[in-house]
Amino acid sequence: MDERTQLPVLGMVGGGQLARMTHQAVIALGQSLRVLAESPQDGAAVVAADVSIGGPADAEALAAFAAGCDVVTFDHEHVPGELIEKLAAAGHVLRPAAAALRYAQDKRAMRRRLGELGLPMPRWRTVDSADDLVEFGVPCVVKTATGGYDGRGVFMVEAVDDVAALLAAGVPLLAEERVPLVRELAVQIARSPAGETAVYPVVETVQQGGICTEVIAPAPDLTPERAREATDMAVRIATELDVVGMLAVELFDTGDRLLVNELAMRPHNSGHWTIDGAVTSQFAQHARAVLDYPLGATTPVAPVVVMANVLGGEPGGPRLDERLQRLLSLDPEMRVHLYGKAVRPGRKIGHVTVTGDDVADLRRRATRAAALLRDGV
Amino acid sequence: MDERTQLPVLGMVGGGQLARMTHQAVIALGQSLRVLAESPQDGAAVVAADVSIGGPADAEALAAFAAGCDVVTFDHEHVPGELIEKLAAAGHVLRPAAAALRYAQDKRAMRRRLGELGLPMPRWRTVDSADDLVEFGVPCVVKTATGGYDGRGVFMVEAVDDVAALLAAGVPLLAEERVPLVRELAVQIARSPAGETAVYPVVETVQQGGICTEVIAPAPDLTPERAREATDMAVRIATELDVVGMLAVELFDTGDRLLVNELAMRPHNSGHWTIDGAVTSQFAQHARAVLDYPLGATTPVAPVVVMANVLGGEPGGPRLDERLQRLLSLDPEMRVHLYGKAVRPGRKIGHVTVTGDDVADLRRRATRAAALLRDGV
Numbered sequence: 001m002d003e004r005t006q007l008p009v010l011g012m013v014g015g016g017q018l019a020r021m022t023h024q025a026v027i028a029l030g031q032s033l034r035v036l037a038e039s040p041q042d043g044a045a046v047v048a049a050d051v052s053i054g055g056p057a058d059a060e061a062l063a064a065f066a067a068g069c070d071v072v073t074f075d076h077e078h079v080p081g082e083l084i085e086k087l088a089a090a091g092h093v094l095r096p097a098a099a100a101l102r103y104a105q106d107k108r109a110m111r112r113r114l115g116e117l118g119l120p121m122p123r124w125r126t127v128d129s130a131d132d133l134v135e136f137g138v139p140c141v142v143k144t145a146t147g148g149y150d151g152r153g154v155f156m157v158e159a160v161d162d163v164a165a166l167l168a169a170g171v172p173l174l175a176e177e178r179v180p181l182v183r184e185l186a187v188q189i190a191r192s193p194a195g196e197t198a199v200y201p202v203v204e205t206v207q208q209g210g211i212c213t214e215v216i217a218p219a220p221d222l223t224p225e226r227a228r229e230a231t232d233m234a235v236r237i238a239t240e241l242d243v244v245g246m247l248a249v250e251l252f253d254t255g256d257r258l259l260v261n262e263l264a265m266r267p268h269n270s271g272h273w274t275i276d277g278a279v280t281s282q283f284a285q286h287a288r289a290v291l292d293y294p295l296g297a298t299t300p301v302a303p304v305v306v307m308a309n310v311l312g313g314e315p316g317g318p319r320l321d322e323r324l325q326r327l328l329s330l331d332p333e334m335r336v337h338l339y340g341k342a343v344r345p346g347r348k349i350g351h352v353t354v355t356g357d358d359v360a361d362l363r364r365r366a367t368r369a370a371a372l373l374r375d376g377v
Numbered sequence: 378m379d380e381r382t383q384l385p386v387l388g389m390v391g392g393g394q395l396a397r398m399t400h401q402a403v404i405a406l407g408q409s410l411r412v413l414a415e416s417p418q419d420g421a422a423v424v425a426a427d428v429s430i431g432g433p434a435d436a437e438a439l440a441a442f443a444a445g446c447d448v449v450t451f452d453h454e455h456v457p458g459e460l461i462e463k464l465a466a467a468g469h470v471l472r473p474a475a476a477a478l479r480y481a482q483d484k485r486a487m488r489r490r491l492g493e494l495g496l497p498m499p500r501w502r503t504v505d506s507a508d509d510l511v512e513f514g515v516p517c518v519v520k521t522a523t524g525g526y527d528g529r530g531v532f533m534v535e536a537v538d539d540v541a542a543l544l545a546a547g548v549p550l551l552a553e554e555r556v557p558l559v560r561e562l563a564v565q566i567a568r569s570p571a572g573e574t575a576v577y578p579v580v581e582t583v584q585q586g587g588i589c590t591e592v593i594a595p596a597p598d599l600t601p602e603r604a605r606e607a608t609d610m611a612v613r614i615a616t617e618l619d620v621v622g623m624l625a626v627e628l629f630d631t632g633d634r635l636l637v638n639e640l641a642m643r644p645h646n647s648g649h650w651t652i653d654g655a656v657t658s659q660f661a662q663h664a665r666a667v668l669d670y671p672l673g674a675t676t677p678v679a680p681v682v683v684m685a686n687v688l689g690g691e692p693g694g695p696r697l698d699e700r701l702q703r704l705l706s707l708d709p710e711m712r713v714h715l716y717g718k719a720v721r722p723g724r725k726i727g728h729v730t731v732t733g734d735d736v737a738d739l740r741r742r743a744t745r746a747a748a749l750l751r752d753g754v
Binding site for chain 2: 001004005006007008020021023024027028029030031032041045046047048049051198279280288293294295296297299301302319320321324325328329332333335336337338339340341342343350355
């Protein structure tokens with residue numbers, strides 16, 4: 001507890017854009033996020049006042065960090081479960097707990113658990129040898145069970161032999177059927193330690209090359225029944241897995257049914273639209289949930305909200321400052337969020353959001369804005 | 378220019394809540410506000426990464442600070458004009474310039490200039506001796522020409538003798554007629570160095586004991602003609618005074634006409650509603666204006682937006698953390714902004730904002746929320 005402000009001290013392990021936007025959000029709650037960043041150049045480290053440097057598996061750095069916080073939460077899934085458990089055993093409050101976070105860290109554990117709950121998902125199996133893939137059948141999707149995010153660790157496998165190199169690397173793998181999709185959806189839900197939940201409207205996520213490029217809130221043309229089905233699944237997963245904080249449930253929409261794709265137990269790219277598009281942003285909501293505060297309204301502030309990710313473009317061309325000015329001049333209603341990162345091709349360096357009522361118009365404007373920041377023209 | 382982010386470095390002199398909320402806003406522009414704070418405990422100093430310590434009249438501290446910024450702007454009016462001019466002469470970019478800021482620093486200069494422009498305002502005169510007040514007539518309002526804000530430096534004078542103590546203190550004074558008011562209004566306008574302006578809807582400000590307690594956007598029952606009159610005045614003042622950044626024009630509405638009360642050349646309490654209530658907040662807009670970026674849309678995001686200031690209450694009772702939780706539980710749609718200050722009776726420690734379409738309901742909820750944070754019940 002900060003005696004001067006009479007408010008608890010919230011810490012986040014990881015200093016990326018999620019921590020950056022969480023810091024931005026919690027300033028309104030009278031807070032200043034404590035950040036454990038890997039580098040002083042991390043997106044959150046360059047904007048927050050209270051920054052320690054240390055890696056996510058550095059037991060000493062984590063212990064020192066936790067000692068200065070009332071509640072510790074996470075910007076990513078990279079803190080080993082045993083470290084989280086050790087800190088919890090020492091009396092520190094870490095949310096979500098290791099027992100929940102495990103299902104966002106290990107896709108095999110997640111698939112097993114969802115199977116026990118009878119939740120719909122793609123057919124899958126663990127892959128410990130090429131024979132497992134023969135039995136499973138190709139083409140299929142092979143994923144590393146741990147460490148993957150943003151399309152990394154996901155491989156489209158056409159032939160059994162393709163898995164040899166992955167197996168040789170010694171990483172635990174799983175295979176999933178390649179599901180014929182109509183589109184991808186996502187649900188954001190917050191859950192407090194006491195079990196209060198708050199669900200955001202179901203959104204559509206548009207992917208290109210395994211990377212999310214656009215999010216449309218709410219998902220267009222979603223029947224109320226299908227929206228209810230997605231929401232119920234999110235509540236069930238958050239509750240059964242004892243998630244505290246934000247949970248993102250990524251879904252495949254096959255046209256006939258919804259299948260659970262991935263889980264993330266933190267603010268997630270598919271929820272960035274909430275900053276400008278909902279009464280309570282997912283970042284403020286995550287803080288409220290892990291601090292055991294009452295949750296905020298998840299109501300959208302406009303009929304349609306579209307978010308587009310800004311990727312770094314090829315070197316050369318106008319500087320980011322000039323690109324930004326061009327964009328602001330082109331569309332005075334566009335909300336821009338830059339992450340303070342050095343620009344590298346393909347790297348997520350920010351996002352843009354626009355609100356209104358015409359999906360096609362908003363998508364056109366958001367993708368135009370993102371392209372302008374990426375390409376400079 | 379920050380070579381890593383390819384973005385300019387923006388600095389703000391003063392570390393109060395305006396700098397705190399500016400920092401929060403410019404994080405989205407890829408920035409981290411450089412702050413020159415008087416104390417490491419200032420509201421902005423506890424949340425920003427790049428903080429120097431120095432007073433607003435400390436020439437050395439200001440010069441060192443300006444040297445690290447592409448553009449310097451201000452959280453308050455306390456930097457002496459001659460220091461600003463000296464830094465500008467040395468090649469630094471300070472916005473607004475001393476020549477404009479002077480009219481927000483010195484109420485005599487402001488009144489004279491508005492008089493030259495033929496703008497409507499209360500009858501006034503300088504007060505250098507008690508005789509001046511005899512001639513002017515009492516009861517009247519006596520103000521210190523410099524250094525007043527938030528109701529400080531404003532005195533209701535019933536008898537000529539009452540001014541003796543003020544004159545003895547040696548501060549320059551002016552007297553203004555006590556205007557019979559229907560209500561007070563305010564206009565926020567942004568202006569860029571090239572003269573682009575962007576005006577927010579005219580708001581009503583509710584004062585108690587000289588302190589703003591509530592802001593209603595847009596001002597209820599304002600005729601389009603009167604709104605146009607207020608807006609035209611704001612554009613004229615911003616343009617004629619060569620303001621760069623945000624300008625707040627506080628107005629008296631006498632029922633028959635509008636009179637200019639005060640000017641502020643920075644984000645202002647009467648514009649806090651824009652954080653949650655407009656496409657572009659006044660803090661983002663101020664940054665865009667002083668960075669010479671294109672200005673953002675000033676469109677409200679809801680039919681009605683009500684902001685209420687949170688004042689510190691009497692000592693005792695529940696801690697701020699508990700008060701905050703009570704409020705969040707009571708009204709999940711309320712947006713809370715706490716300034717990270719130690720609580721002292723009467724001190725502005727935050728504000729709340731709520732959006733919707735029923736003025737009476739929103740005012741009731743906002744004032745209830747502010748009272749709960751103040752009194753704990």
